[in-house]
Amino acid sequence: MARKKPKANSCDCQGVRRSRRRDAVLDAVLASGGHLSAEEVHREAKKKMPGIGIATVYRSLKCLCGCGKVAEFIPPDGVARYEAAGSRGHHDHLICTACGCFAEAVDPEIERLQERLAARHGFKLEGHRLEIYGLCARCAKKK
Amino acid sequence: MARKKPKANSCDCQGVRRSRRRDAVLDAVLASGGHLSAEEVHREAKKKMPGIGIATVYRSLKCLCGCGKVAEFIPPDGVARYEAAGSRGHHDHLICTACGCFAEAVDPEIERLQERLAARHGFKLEGHRLEIYGLCARCAKKK
DNA sequence: GCGAAAATGATAATCGTTATCATATGGCCA
DNA sequence: TGGCCATATGATAACGATTATCATTTTCGC
Numbered sequence: 308m309a310r311k312k313p314k315a316n317s318c319d320c321q322g323v324r325r326s327r328r329r330d331a332v333l334d335a336v337l338a339s340g341g342h343l344s345a346e347e348v349h350r351e352a353k354k355k356m357p358g359i360g361i362a363t364v365y366r367s368l369k370c371l372c373g374c375g376k377v378a379e380f381i382p383p384d385g386v387a388r389y390e391a392a393g394s395r396g397h398h399d400h401l402i403c404t405a406c407g408c409f410a411e412a413v414d415p416e417i418e419r420l421q422e423r424l425a426a427r428h429g430f431k432l433e434g435h436r437l438e439i440y441g442l443c444a445r446c447a448k449k450k
Numbered sequence: 451m452a453r454k455k456p457k458a459n460s461c462d463c464q465g466v467r468r469s470r471r472r473d474a475v476l477d478a479v480l481a482s483g484g485h486l487s488a489e490e491v492h493r494e495a496k497k498k499m500p501g502i503g504i505a506t507v508y509r510s511l512k513c514l515c516g517c518g519k520v521a522e523f524i525p526p527d528g529v530a531r532y533e534a535a536g537s538r539g540h541h542d543h544l545i546c547t548a549c550g551c552f553a554e555a556v557d558p559e560i561e562r563l564q565e566r567l568a569a570r571h572g573f574k575l576e577g578h579r580l581e582i583y584g585l586c587a588r589c590a591k592k593k
Numbered sequence: 594g595c596g597a598a599a600a601t602g603a604t605a606a607t608c609g610t611t612a613t614c615a616t617a618t619g620g621c622c623a
Numbered sequence: 624t625g626g627c628c629a630t631a632t633g634a635t636a637a638c639g640a641t642t643a644t645c646a647t648t649t650t651c652g653c
Contacts, residue, residue: 324619324630345609360633365610367631383579385528385640386609401573414567417560421582424557429587430544436526438579439564444572467599467650488640503602508641510600528609529640 323370331356332367336377341390342409348389383438399436403443410443461513474498475510479520484533485552491532525552526581542579546586553586 335351336343343351349364368389371377378392382402399417401410417437425432461472478494479486486494492507511532514520521535525545542560544553560580568575 322630326619326631328632358633360635362611362634363632381526381528383524385524399567401568401571403573404576410571410573412567412571414563417563417567420557420560420563421580424542424555424560425544425582425584428544428553428555429590430546430553430582431585431590432582433547433584435580435582437564437581439568439573439575440578441568441576442574447572447574465599469600469650471601501602503604505603505642506601 323374328352328356328359328363329367329370331359332364333371333376336368336371336389337391339390342380342388343390344386344388399438401439401441401443403446404440405442405446405449408443412439461510461517461519466513466517469510471495471499471502471506472510472513474502475507476514476519479511479514479532480534482533485523485531486533487529487531540577542581544582544584544586546589547583548585548589548592551586555582 331352332348334355335348339347339351345361345364345368348368349359349361352359352364368377368379372379372389372392375392377389380388380390380400382388382400397418398411398413401412403409421435421437422432461476474495475491477498478491482490482494488504488507488511491511492502492504495502495507511520511522515522515532515535518535520532523531523533523543525531525543540561541554541556544555546552564578564580565575
């Protein structure tokens with residue numbers, strides 16, 4: 308008889324155990340629209356796990372990033388933000404310099420040109436980060 | 451009679467006075483190849499201004515960024531780095547994930563596509579940051 | 594040279610993040 | 624099922640880059 312498949316571990320790296328807090332952290336990120344700071348993730352996770360500490364949130368986020376479940380995004384203010392990874396795939400960010408809102412975007416052609424640029428400099432491409440700054444439609448209208 | 455033109459102020463914003471320390475900070479950035487951390491700028495500036503404090507370096511760098519003489523670049527480790535701006539114009543960064551070295555690059559076509567991408571989302575473009583991660587030629591060879 | 598405004602240095606404060614450590618928990622194995 | 628031990632956890636101290644504070648010094652138009 309086939310062993311009953313256990314509930315998926317939120318982080319399945321080598322030597323990592325399942326834990327309800329880490330699940331709660333992942334759930335918080337998945338449930339949100341993304342772009343949560345660690346503190347915001349903490350606030351959300353506490354709804355399911357009232358006693359969860361901020362240190363566990365940081366540890367869990369790092370772990371979840373390591374196994375590709377969550378993507379870390381560091382805006383120019385230096386405060387890391389987290390969002391679900393994988394499902395929605397890679398994307399770049401449009402950041403409004405007036406209101407701070409984010410938008411997501413991908414341009415396949417830019418992606419391709421980046422590979423070319425890397426190759427031209429002898430770089431073996433692993434990833435990239437593209438952030439476009441400007442005024443979002445709403446803020447541009449206000450001015 | 452025309453007023454004698456004073457020696458150029460390293461920061462010519464409104465209400466800003468010239469100072470030898472700020473000059474030294476600017477010189478340190480200009481003299482280097484760029485990509486200096488604030489601490490490194492401090493070390494360089496001390497060669498000209500032995501008593502200069504780290505606070506003054508930070509203040510000067512912020513001021514010089516404000517008037518466009520110096521460009522701030524924040525790598526993923528979150529530690530700001532500074533380089534001369536203007537003379538060499540905008541460029542993007544290729545960052546080696548193994549040794550941490552930087553290379554600079556510009557692809558006019560990518561620049562153009564970014565404008566298009568911004569326009570498509572109703573953003574009024576102000577600037578952007580593109581960082582490409584990978585292994586530099588030397589590190590790629592080692593592996 | 595005078596004096597108000599700006600710049601400075603020393604250092605305390607901030608703040609996001611990480612390390613520490615004693616305790617709790619998870620899950621493999623008998 | 625219970626024991627065992629590695630991993631996870633929470634509280635909190637530590638960390639490090641950057642910023643704020645404040646008394647003192649410097650700048651520069653007059």
